[in-house]
Amino acid sequence: MRHSSSRRVLPGFGLSLGYALVYLSLLVLIPLGGLVARSTQLSPDQFWDIATSSRALAAYKVSFGCALLAAVVNAVFGLIVAWVLVRYEFFGKKLVDAFVDLPFALPTAVAGITLTTLYANTGWVGRFLEPLGIKVAFTPLGIVVALIFIGIPFVVRTVQPVIEDIEAEVEEAAATLGATRWQTFTRVLFPALFPALLTGFTLAFARAVGEYGSVIFIAGNMPMVSEITPLLIISKLEQYDLPGAIVLAVVMLVISFVLLLTINLLQWWTANRHSGRHVDAGAQA
Amino acid sequence: MSIEVKNITKRFGSFTALDNISLEIPTGELVALLGPSGCGKTTLLRIIAGMESADAGAVFFHGEEATHVHTRERQVGFVFQHYALFRHMSVFENVAFGLRVKPRAERPSEAEIRERVMKLLNLVQLDWLAERYPSQLSGGQRQRIALARALAVEPKVLLLDEPFGALDTQVRKELRRWLRRLHDEMHIASVFVTHDQEEALEVADRVVVMNKGRIEQIGTPDEVYSAPASPFVYRFLGNVNVFRNRVHGQWAEVDRAPEGARDEALAFVRPHDIEILREAVAGGLAARIQHVQAIGPLVRVEVDHRGEVFEVELTRERHEQLALQGGETVWIRPRSLRVFQGEQLLPAQHFDLGAGI
Numbered sequence: 001m002r003h004s005s006s007r008r009v010l011p012g013f014g015l016s017l018g019y020a021l022v023y024l025s026l027l028v029l030i031p032l033g034g035l036v037a038r039s040t041q042l043s044p045d046q047f048w049d050i051a052t053s054s055r056a057l058a059a060y061k062v063s064f065g066c067a068l069l070a071a072v073v074n075a076v077f078g079l080i081v082a083w084v085l086v087r088y089e090f091f092g093k094k095l096v097d098a099f100v101d102l103p104f105a106l107p108t109a110v111a112g113i114t115l116t117t118l119y120a121n122t123g124w125v126g127r128f129l130e131p132l133g134i135k136v137a138f139t140p141l142g143i144v145v146a147l148i149f150i151g152i153p154f155v156v157r158t159v160q161p162v163i164e165d166i167e168a169e170v171e172e173a174a175a176t177l178g179a180t181r182w183q184t185f186t187r188v189l190f191p192a193l194f195p196a197l198l199t200g201f202t203l204a205f206a207r208a209v210g211e212y213g214s215v216i217f218i219a220g221n222m223p224m225v226s227e228i229t230p231l232l233i234i235s236k237l238e239q240y241d242l243p244g245a246i247v248l249a250v251v252m253l254v255i256s257f258v259l260l261l262t263i264n265l266l267q268w269w270t271a272n273r274h275s276g277r278h279v280d281a282g283a284q285a
Numbered sequence: 286m287s288i289e290v291k292n293i294t295k296r297f298g299s300f301t302a303l304d305n306i307s308l309e310i311p312t313g314e315l316v317a318l319l320g321p322s323g324c325g326k327t328t329l330l331r332i333i334a335g336m337e338s339a340d341a342g343a344v345f346f347h348g349e350e351a352t353h354v355h356t357r358e359r360q361v362g363f364v365f366q367h368y369a370l371f372r373h374m375s376v377f378e379n380v381a382f383g384l385r386v387k388p389r390a391e392r393p394s395e396a397e398i399r400e401r402v403m404k405l406l407n408l409v410q411l412d413w414l415a416e417r418y419p420s421q422l423s424g425g426q427r428q429r430i431a432l433a434r435a436l437a438v439e440p441k442v443l444l445l446d447e448p449f450g451a452l453d454t455q456v457r458k459e460l461r462r463w464l465r466r467l468h469d470e471m472h473i474a475s476v477f478v479t480h481d482q483e484e485a486l487e488v489a490d491r492v493v494v495m496n497k498g499r500i501e502q503i504g505t506p507d508e509v510y511s512a513p514a515s516p517f518v519y520r521f522l523g524n525v526n527v528f529r530n531r532v533h534g535q536w537a538e539v540d541r542a543p544e545g546a547r548d549e550a551l552a553f554v555r556p557h558d559i560e561i562l563r564e565a566v567a568g569g570l571a572a573r574i575q576h577v578q579a580i581g582p583l584v585r586v587e588v589d590h591r592g593e594v595f596e597v598e599l600t601r602e603r604h605e606q607l608a609l610q611g612g613e614t615v616w617i618r619p620r621s622l623r624v625f626q627g628e629q630l631l632p633a634q635h636f637d638l639g640a641g642i
Contacts, residue, residue: 169369172336173431175356176363177383177438187386191373 032253039250042243050247055223056232059248063229064255066140067208070147075201078155079193085156086163100156103149108213115146116218138220143228146214151204158200162193195271202263209256286347286441287311288333288474293342295328302328303339304498310491312347315468315475317485320495321521326478327446329495333476334444335359346441359442362435366447368427370419376430377415380405383438405433408467425456432464436471443468445477449484461488482522486510494518516625519553526559526595528552528622550626554619556598561586561607562616569616574609588617 039047050056085097103111119126119136126137136142166189174184212230219226229252236245288310295303302325310316318326331337333344335356343352351359371379380402384393393401406412409429419427428448435443448464449457465488468475479485485492486506494501494509494517502514513519529551562569572588572595579585584604586597597617599607609615624631 167367167369169365169367170371172356173363173365173369173371173434174382174386175336176334176359176361177386177434178357178360179382179386180357183386187382188371192371 035246035249035253039243039246042247046243047247050244051251055227056229056248056251058224059227059229059232060251060255062140062143062225062227063209063252064259066143066147066228067205067211070144070151070208071201071205073144073148074151074155074204075197078152078200078204079159079197081152082156082159082163086160100153102153103151104153108150108211109217111149112146112214112217115149115214116142119145119218137218138222138226140219140226142218142220143215143226146218147208147211150211150214151208154203154207155197155200158203159193159196162196166192195267198263198267198270202260202267205263206256206260209252286474287345288442288476289345289348290329290333291343291345293329293332293339293344295325295332295337295339301498303332306342306498306500308493308500308503310474310476312474313472314490315465315477315488317489317492318476318478318495319482319485319492319521320480320501322480324495325498326480326495330444330446330476330478333442334361334363336363360438360440362432362438362440362443364428364431364435364443364445364448366450368419368424368431368451370427370431370434372419374418375415376406376411376417376419376422377402379419379430380434380437382434401437405437408436409433423456424452425460428452428460429463432467441473443471443473443475445475447478447480449481450479457484464488486522494521496521513553513623514630515628516551516553519623524556524596526554526556528554528619550624550631552619552622552624554622556585556596557583558620558622559595559597560618560620561588561597561599561603561609562618563607565616566618569618572615572617574611574613574615577604577609577611579604588615590617 042050081100085093085100116137117123119129119142121127121130121135121137123137129136134141136145170188170192171184174188179187210230212228212234215228216231219228219231221227221231229248233245233248233252236242236248288308290306290308293303293306294301304325306325306329308329318329320326328337332339335344335351335354339352343350345351346359371382374382381398384398384401387393403412403415406415409432411426411429411433414422414426414430419430422430428451432445432448445464449460452460461484464477477488486509489506491503492506492509493503496517502509502518504512504514509518510522513522519525565571570590572590574586575589575594576587577584578587579601582601584599584601586599586604586609588595588597595617607615
């Protein structure tokens, strides 16, 4: 073990790490760095004023609030969909399985227009919701619906292989030990699924924060009510307000990064806790 | 608590996994269900545990019908071949699981749980691994934890499905003896499934030999080994020589009868029940020595009688007395044999080794 730092069993560490760093730099770090660099041309006061204008604050709230809500809904229902697809055999299962991926492939504008048509007060679904006093199209609720649509495959596809991995024997073992179905789910199945579910949630959330195409059709885009940050950025660009657009972009970048980092840390912590890796590390030290 | 299984039948589609099985297991007995894969032994165990439901028949625990009682209320301890430990829980939590899921009124206090779990971990000699996770344990350790977990709820019945099947020989032997000791301390009825005849004969009080969904024989290890009830049991438990017979009235002629003849019967003789003699004797068969293998306490000799090869086991002493050479002609005589006509055992005293010469 003492030589592990100089001689690794797997070859090509230097080359592959170098490649990964260059690749990530070209595609992610340099463009984002440029963005941040441009924002420094503004004085801190100017930056702060633009970043915290009431319209911007409302836009952040809509963007992150709707994305979070959509990701939570997706986590719950995506888990159910994945469970059904793995555990039960039914007619047309392969077809349903293929449907799950459609939101990946469909142009988001198409999704937005379709959902708007459906949920507008004359649409197939909207006309039944209208008498109940529920308005979906052109409200924040519409944004959530669109974000749920584009986010669901992320949860299903990350959780599915993990459910496939859980042996039926584990459930039987819990039953022989006297656990009810609910206890088996909360104490045995859910903890095993949780790290994957968290990953799926993160991906769905990240995707929803960045979504633009489908939302602008269904949102109504009323400032202070249903205007998402990406749209505010575009409208600033259209008004040739480049510094304003950059400030909002940087704010989104920072909030997204902090949120994702937090979730990643949480994920790392749960994964470690469940595999007992920290005990290993302790034993080797 | 005793287990009783009555007329259990189970079909999977057109395949009959269990065909009218009845079996009684009194408290304190360790019973092995032994048979080749696909004989229905695991299905029977799962029906006893309530994980599978029978198409017909009933299961009784201590005289009370339990056929429709849910697994979690049967109070059975079940040990799986591949351990089925909860991966995200430490060893301690795995063992404590059965106690923690009890209804609030019956649940022991935290201190009591701690004490009982540590006692069980002591029993399986793995108390020093309490904080580890299953992925950090060896196969043998995992299976011992799985056993401790099953015992934590103080089951009335312990069921083990090929418990040592995934372990290597050395660990297996150790765990076998250890299971035997543990069972003797617990005073419960235990049933374990195995396809390894050595394991079944070594550990169990009684062995249930199964084949194609039926019970072939139930008996002590000695009974099933020395007095097999069917040709299948003979072949499944240990090496055996088969002599083709013709039955003439009450006499069996040890000779080659045309295969499939109407009255064909087979005589089964264990290799150590055949004598090798230098002189011709009544009932002896002329045979040529083909191969002598002298390894370990027994010497194995292959002899050829009219084109058929038979296996004989001699003690070292006898082998030295005889000083057998390959290719020479000797006489072989079975000390004891059992004759079956089809599946039916023909009364042994009626047989002699006729005019085989």
